[in-house]
Amino acid sequence: MFNLAFDNFNDILYMQGHGIYVWSVYLIGILMIATSFLIANKRIKAIQKKIKISNAPS
């Protein structure tokens, strides 16, 4: 079940001509999901900072 389906690294990249479709889909998918996490984290930090500043003793 865990035998590599390809002979070498070039075969993995090329995938008999389908590599461009397969890898572009995964690249875009991973980028979009990772970016969503980064944006969400950034927003939490920004709102926490805003709340802290607005409630800081003057």
Next chain:
Amino acid sequence: MITAFIHKFSSPKSFVNLTEKIYPFLIIFGVSMLIFGWAWGLFFAPQDAVQGNSYRIIFLHVPSVIFAELIYFFMAVCALMHLVWRVKLAAYLIKSAAPIGAMITFIGLFSGSIWGIPTWGTWWQWDARITSTLILFIMYLGILTLHGSFSNLEKADRLMSILVIIGVINIPIIKKSVDWWSTLHQPASISVSGSSSIDPSMLYPLFISVIGLGFTLIALGILTSRSYIFTREKNKRWVLEHV
């Protein structure tokens, strides 16, 4: 009694406290399963006899479209809770889940289009499955636009919930489109109740990818909802104490 129970366990404060504790486990488990499922599917699963290696897109495409529909269904349940029991958290969750739903529907449409090029010879076809999924994507954007167009946020929450419930009609249409109409898109290859037409050597990594993406998206949902809850409740005492 039901109302009291719902309100007790659906306060934004308890939601934030609970999800902060489970978030690290969800993200680690989700991403690990996703890496395992995708590595298995991309490198070890055998080549498809008809589609060659292009079928390997399935390990991203199928989980994406499953969650594109499930997220909408979750939003519809939340919309019902908001309209019937006036649960504030339910509206916050709809608003936080909608961008994730839009993103994952886009990934589903994009991956399907790319898969169509070597398989069907076209990246787009106005068939029932693809068109109804495009409508789902537009619904997500519409929900976000509608909510963003009101300055009165309570009113925006109510109208958004109503729109979500109206749009839920599209979910069974997407699911049944390949059975009701003659479509270029193939009928379902995997089934929860019956037997699947996909070989176990491809089905297992697909199943693991679905679980991995599911947990990853729940973790993402926790993050987006946390930031939105802080934004909406920024003047509440518990938020001031929490941050």
